[in-house]
Amino acid sequence: MKIGITFLSHNDNFTFFYTLKEFFINTLFYIISPDVKKNIYILIQNCSSSYQRSLENLINIYKEKKKTDNVVFEIISIQENLGVSKANNLLYEKSKDCDYVLHIEDDWILIP
Numbered sequence: 001m002k003i004g005i006t007f008l009s010h011n012d013n014f015t016f017f018y019t020l021k022e023f024f025i026n027t028l029f030y031i032i033s034p035d036v037k038k039n040i041y042i043l044i045q046n047c048s049s050s051y052q053r054s055l056e057n058l059i060n061i062y063k064e065k066k067k068t069d070n071v072v073f074e075i076i077s078i079q080e081n082l083g084v085s086k087a088n089n090l091l092y093e094k095s096k097d098c099d100y101v102l103h104i105e106d107d108w109i110l111i112p
Contacts, residue, residue: 001036001037001099002036002038002039002098002099003032003036003037003038003039003098003099003100003101003102004039004040004041004094004095004098004100004101004102005038005039005040005041005102005103005104006040006041006042006043006094006095006101006102006103006104007019007020007040007041007042007043007104007105007106008043008045008084008087008088008091008103008104008105008106009042009043009044009045010044010045010046010047010081011045011046011047012046012047012048012051013106015106015107016055016106016107017055017058019104019105019106019107019108019109020055020058021058024058024062024066028066029066029068029070034069034070036070037070037072038070038071039072039095039098040071040073040074041074041076041091041094041095042055042073042075042076043076043078043087043090043091044075044076044077044078045078045079045080045081045082045087046078046079046080046081047077052075055075056075059073059075074094076090078090088103091103
C-alpha cells in the first residue's frame, strides 16, 4: 500500500510554512505500518531559491525530530506559475500510483 500527500504552493507564499509546520506537528507517520509507503510531493511554483532552501531546511528539521525513516519527500520546483488546474494535474501524475492521496494547499489551516 502507498499513501501520497501532495502540497501546492506558489509565489513564495509564507503561509505555507505555517501550514507545513502544523501538518508535521499533527501527523505521526510512525503509527502507520512500516510496510505502507509514504510519499510527500511538494510543488512550488514561481518561488525564489531562498524560499526553496527554507522549505528544505524545514523538512530536514522535521525529519530529525520525528521518525520519518519510511517517508519520502520530493520537492518539485517550477519557475512559472502553472495555475491550480495544471499544478494539480502534475501532482496527480506524481501520486497516481498511490492507494490514497491527501491534497493540501499552502494556505489551509490544519488542526489536530
